[in-house]
Amino acid sequence: MSTKAEERRKQVLRATLNAICDKGFTTVTLQDIADYADVSKGVISYYFKNKEDVFYHLLAAMTDRIFQNEYAAIQKEEYAVDKLRAYVNAAFKSPDDNRVFYRVYLEFLAQVNQNERFREVNNTFYKNCWFIGSEIIQKGQSEGIFENVEIESGSHMIRALIDGCLLQWLMRDNKSLHTYYRDNCYETILTYLNYKQA
Amino acid sequence: MSTKAEERRKQVLRATLNAICDKGFTTVTLQDIADYADVSKGVISYYFKNKEDVFYHLLAAMTDRIFQNEYAAIQKEEYAVDKLRAYVNAAFKSPDDNRVFYRVYLEFLAQVNQNERFREVNNTFYKNCWFIGSEIIQKGQSEGIFENVEIESGSHMIRALIDGCLLQWLMRDNKSLHTYYRDNCYETILTYLNYKQA
DNA sequence: AACGAAAATCTGACCGGACAGAATGTTTTT
């Protein structure tokens, strides 16, 4: 049954995520993944072409999930400022989630130079992020705010700051700084977008 | 001779930098490093405790060199705005340098979670970067600009944006975007710092 | 329902290659 197989694949990917988070991208072995998934090593080969293939699908699933989440968040809000807040909040979902996701995502980014498929997935992710940023800026401009910002470069800067903040937060390895970076990130973007409180 | 030994160590570190840039942190072998340095594998063991030790010294040397460079740059300028420009320019030194440095630095960041010594070196680097940011903001405030910015969080945001921009630029793997990100990074920080042209 | 063969799924021992670090050998310097 296709559903059962899909479930198994997800199980392996979940295990891979946690295994990488704990042991590191480079250190993690097929045996580790198998142990985390409570299956034998053969199962991984059965559902995936090889180790790289597991990683590829994990990266694709992770980035897609993040985008869906962020996009859904901004769509729930009506005004540009609220959309921005929702975007940043979605990016800074929770300390634990962010820690796992970003640790692993960072390892993937480091591999992008060595792996064309990883690069493609990340490029798609970037485009999606920029799309969100563009939507927010455009909405703002139709509201008469964010007027001095160029949409494309603005969306690039927004994502750069979000990633930069999350990266810095991750490196400092201090959960309590999560809201600090989240809020400062939001405020910084807002100031940058030249928003003047009415 | 201590100088000769120091030269050899630097030679190995330079080779390691290039080897990692080409082959990737995880893929690179002691033999690769030896080949890049035009020495035999034994030399590396002779001058360093082990592979991890080579990496550690490379990271320390890289981050220190970057900081010295950036700090020297801002000291040459008198006004806060010029210091900021110099800081960003120093961070975006040249496409080729940035590519090599940032590729390798990114790999180190990914390892920080697995390696306490790497983390410590990076924390020192961060503190140095924040120090530069603080200097610039403080100077600005004594000039009567940048008045609405909190110094500490401001320095955090400045570095987050620089790193975020360099990361995004690196992932897009397009040399011609180097000045685009450099200039937008500068403009964005300036807007954020609430600078109003006289 | 019961059966059983075929298909799907799963297991873990095994193989071959790669590599870090050690050990040993060689050359150069002092």
Next chain:
DNA sequence: AAAAACATTCTGTCCGGTCAGATTTTCGTT
């Protein structure tokens, strides 16, 4: 000749991927 610097070989370990066989599931037939 002794020590330092450098080169080469060796060894033990580890890991990804394979594969032959075990186990479970599926499904047509009676």
